[in-house]
Amino acid sequence: MIRKSVLAIISSIVVLTLFISGCSSSKETSSSSSSGGSSSGGAKGKITVWVYPFLGDGEAEQEKKMWDDIKAGYAKENPNAEVDIVTNPWDNREPKLLSAISAGEGPDLFYTNPDYVVKFADKGIIAPITSYLKDFDMNDFTESSLLTTKYKGENYGLPLLQSVVTVFYNLDMVKEIGEDPNNLPKTWDEFDKWAAEAKAKGHYAINFEGGGAPNIFIYPLIWQEGGDIIDSNGKVVVNSPATVAAFTHLNKMYTNGWIPSDSITSKDQQVDFRAGKFLACISDSVLYSKMLKEPPSFKYGVGELLGNKKQVTYGTTGSLVIPHNAKNKDGAVAFMKYLTGPEASKTFNSITKYLPARKSAYSIFNGDKTMLKFAEQSQHTLPGILNPIGPNVNSFATAEVQAVLLQKKTPTQAASDFEKDLEGELKKEGQ
Amino acid sequence: MLEKVRRQWTRNGIVYVFLVPVLIHYVIFQVIPFLFSAYLTFTNWSMVGTPKFIGLRNWQIFMSDSVAWRAIENTCLFSLYYIIPTMVLGLILGLLLNAGLKLANFYKAAFFLPVVTSFVVLSGIWAWLFKGTDYGLVNFLLAKLGIGNQLFFSDPHQALAVLAGLSIFKVSGITMVYYYSGLRSIPSHLYEAAKIDGASSWNTFRRVTFPLLLPTHFYVAVVTTIGSFQIFDSAYLLTSGGPDHATTTIVYYMYDIGFRTMRFGYASVVAYVLFVIVLLISLVQKRFLGKEVSYY
Numbered sequence: 001m002i003r004k005s006v007l008a009i010i011s012s013i014v015v016l017t018l019f020i021s022g023c024s025s026s027k028e029t030s031s032s033s034s035s036g037g038s039s040s041g042g043a044k045g046k047i048t049v050w051v052y053p054f055l056g057d058g059e060a061e062q063e064k065k066m067w068d069d070i071k072a073g074y075a076k077e078n079p080n081a082e083v084d085i086v087t088n089p090w091d092n093r094e095p096k097l098l099s100a101i102s103a104g105e106g107p108d109l110f111y112t113n114p115d116y117v118v119k120f121a122d123k124g125i126i127a128p129i130t131s132y133l134k135d136f137d138m139n140d141f142t143e144s145s146l147l148t149t150k151y152k153g154e155n156y157g158l159p160l161l162q163s164v165v166t167v168f169y170n171l172d173m174v175k176e177i178g179e180d181p182n183n184l185p186k187t188w189d190e191f192d193k194w195a196a197e198a199k200a201k202g203h204y205a206i207n208f209e210g211g212g213a214p215n216i217f218i219y220p221l222i223w224q225e226g227g228d229i230i231d232s233n234g235k236v237v238v239n240s241p242a243t244v245a246a247f248t249h250l251n252k253m254y255t256n257g258w259i260p261s262d263s264i265t266s267k268d269q270q271v272d273f274r275a276g277k278f279l280a281c282i283s284d285s286v287l288y289s290k291m292l293k294e295p296p297s298f299k300y301g302v303g304e305l306l307g308n309k310k311q312v313t314y315g316t317t318g319s320l321v322i323p324h325n326a327k328n329k330d331g332a333v334a335f336m337k338y339l340t341g342p343e344a345s346k347t348f349n350s351i352t353k354y355l356p357a358r359k360s361a362y363s364i365f366n367g368d369k370t371m372l373k374f375a376e377q378s379q380h381t382l383p384g385i386l387n388p389i390g391p392n393v394n395s396f397a398t399a400e401v402q403a404v405l406l407q408k409k410t411p412t413q414a415a416s417d418f419e420k421d422l423e424g425e426l427k428k429e430g431q
Numbered sequence: 432m433l434e435k436v437r438r439q440w441t442r443n444g445i446v447y448v449f450l451v452p453v454l455i456h457y458v459i460f461q462v463i464p465f466l467f468s469a470y471l472t473f474t475n476w477s478m479v480g481t482p483k484f485i486g487l488r489n490w491q492i493f494m495s496d497s498v499a500w501r502a503i504e505n506t507c508l509f510s511l512y513y514i515i516p517t518m519v520l521g522l523i524l525g526l527l528l529n530a531g532l533k534l535a536n537f538y539k540a541a542f543f544l545p546v547v548t549s550f551v552v553l554s555g556i557w558a559w560l561f562k563g564t565d566y567g568l569v570n571f572l573l574a575k576l577g578i579g580n581q582l583f584f585s586d587p588h589q590a591l592a593v594l595a596g597l598s599i600f601k602v603s604g605i606t607m608v609y610y611y612s613g614l615r616s617i618p619s620h621l622y623e624a625a626k627i628d629g630a631s632s633w634n635t636f637r638r639v640t641f642p643l644l645l646p647t648h649f650y651v652a653v654v655t656t657i658g659s660f661q662i663f664d665s666a667y668l669l670t671s672g673g674p675d676h677a678t679t680t681i682v683y684y685m686y687d688i689g690f691r692t693m694r695f696g697y698a699s700v701v702a703y704v705l706f707v708i709v710l711l712i713s714l715v716q717k718r719f720l721g722k723e724v725s726y727y
Contacts, residue, residue, distance in 0.1 A: 094690055094691070095686075095689075095690040098478050098690060098693070099478075101478075101479070102478040102479065119693070123477040123479055123693055124477075124479050124480060125477070125478075125479050210585075210673070210674070211670060211671050211673060260563070260564045261563055261564055261580060261582055261585065262562060262563025262564050262582060262583070262584065262585045263585070264563075264582070264584075264585035264673070264674045265563075265584045265585045265590070265669075265670050265671070265673050265674050266563075266585070267671075272566070324479065389692075391691050391692070392691060392692045394691075395671075395672070395687060395691070398671065398673060399673065399675050399676055402673050402674040402675040403675045405674075406587060406674060406675060408675060425692075428492065428692075428694070428697075
């Protein structure tokens with residue numbers, strides 16, 4: 001009996017010890033990291049920065065070297081500061097961020113896109129940094145890039161990069177259909193003629209990734225017809241002749257076979273463009289980077305922005321923002337200013353092939369006609385829907401367009417239903 | 432009473448001691464989140480700050496949310512496509528393995544391989560197989576048979592079935608193992624007795640094998656049902672819930688509401704509805720499949 005009790009006591013101590021050690025955090029507590037701040041010798045303390053792969057598959061080594069060089073440059077100016085840059089996958093980034101920030105385990109600084117800057121700012125997930133920018137020169141940033149870092153009069157981040165969604169052409173196929181590669185279409189009406197010619201030769205005209213980002217494939221079509229989704233006053237304006245025209249045109253491209261039959265849910269048709277199956281491809285500098293690394297078997301070029309009423313396209317601005325509960329806000333701001341500064345900006349953007357948000361950094365593309373073309377087109381970009389329900393809109397846009405392509409709704413019905421969906425979302429958001 | 436407790440402790444004390452960590456883990460990671468989620472259904476919360484109490488508003492929204500009801504319908508339809516074929520295929524594979532075929536170990540490993548393969552990898556393969564143009568392998572083979580191009584993921588009538596096919600492919604290896612174990616546990620003298628009585632193979636299967644596998648049927652049915660109602664990965668990776676919400680499942684919708692719109696209160700309502708549905712189905716399955724069968 002006594003032996004059993006002793007055994008029970010010893011066993012319980014062992015089991016509880018194992019349990020407690022398994023549950024305890026393995027992170028070191030770092031009092032120095034919470035006392036970050038600029039001193040006369042620069043920033044101090046440790047910060048964690050979450051970014052995402054900016055280069056393609058197989059270029060992780062080059063990207064790591066880029067970050068190491070940037071960190072080394074920062075360390076020279078701020079010897080008491082330590083930066084840990086963590087590269088996370090693009091997929092599922094918002095859930096991972098939200099969970100980490102909510103648990104107090106988030107980064108001190110992270111990269112995000114325009115619609116999420118607004119959403120996070122509205123929900124109080126990121127902190128305003130206006131007070132940190134009083135003596136910081138903002139004049140070198142492009143106007144369009146700064147637009148996306150502000151919400152209700154406060155600055156919430158600094159822009160790191162911009163991109164332009166444009167139209168790439170298979171110039172060999174342009175010649176094959178009897179058209180002039182030096183005279184690429186400027187409107188959708190002009191493009192449609194080429195599309196019919198490409199189809200007649202057994203090719204697809206252009207990509208449409210119905211399962212992809214509406215920012216790239218749906219909203220620009222509406223803007224190019226002179227319309228919008230939610231205006232700057234927060235009013236839903238999507239139920240308009242422009243939206244009906246955009247949906248009608250898209251349906252025409254689908255029923256004529258100018259875009260593949262699986263475009264309704266397709267997420268990646270760029271690989272088919274690179275395989276020579278498309279006359280044109282809607283994409284950004286990511287495709288350009290891939291084609292520089294693995295040149296396709298055909299000559300390619302960047303065309304004009306297509307638009308019947310307005311030559312406009314989607315252009316993201318990637319920004320750096322700080323969580324509301326960052327452990328080292330001062331250190332995060334210091335690194336944010338450095339990374340978006342002229343020198344680091346040149347390093348980052350010359351390697352990633354994104355457009356710099358700083359005008360002075362554009363010199364890195366002297367000699368690269370394609371990047372200079374992107375820079376020129378970036379003056380005609382819109383950053384998506386800058387409203388707290390911006391990310392919410394995407395699934396409704398996708399569903400309505402899919403219903404049109406499936407012939408379940410007319411473009412007019414889809415535009416009307418889209419408006420009802422968004423008004424419902426605005427009501428729910430207002431609770 | 433105290434004497435009874437003292438005797439229990441003396442006899443089983445060490446068992447209770449080892450149960451304590453498990454109980455603590457269960458309370459912290461199951462019970463507390465379950466109760467917190469119930470509370471969240473009456474709030475508006477974006478994971479930051481304090482949840483704001485809004486009463487029954489989330490539940491009212493759910494009642495008129497056509498996408499939510501579509502998600503429930505899709506999930507039930509997915510279950511129909513998924514549960515029976517998974518069980519039947521698992522049973523057939525289990526029977527084949529139990530029949531003493533040559534290279535049985537090789538087949539065991541081959542059929543089990545999809546179970547241990549990442550869903551992301553399998554989804555990539557499925558996306559290529561069922562590409563909705565003539566570049567997809569299945570469409571290429573169908574063209575050889577004179578059948579026209581199928582849209583698969585882009586067809587609202589086919590997309591859910593194709594996703595179910597992926598899940599069946601992934602999970603049949605596990606159900607094969609369950610049925611194989613169940614078959615091995617059937618006493619051989621029952622088969623000998625059936626043989627002596629002159630029973631045919633089909634009658635032996637119908638009167639001996641199938642009924643004695645009832646506990647396995649019940650377990651496989653419950654596990655595959657729960658799995659079917661949790662379907663998310665394939666909808667997220669392959670169709671994003673489309674086309675036109677045709678593959679939006681309850682869990683996908685819950686994820687979408689929670690992490691895209693940051694309305695975790697409403698997402699908790701969807702989670703609770705899922706819980707109630709799975710609980711009811713499990714109780715029905717217990718009622719009809721949870722009986723013991725014995726020939727002793």
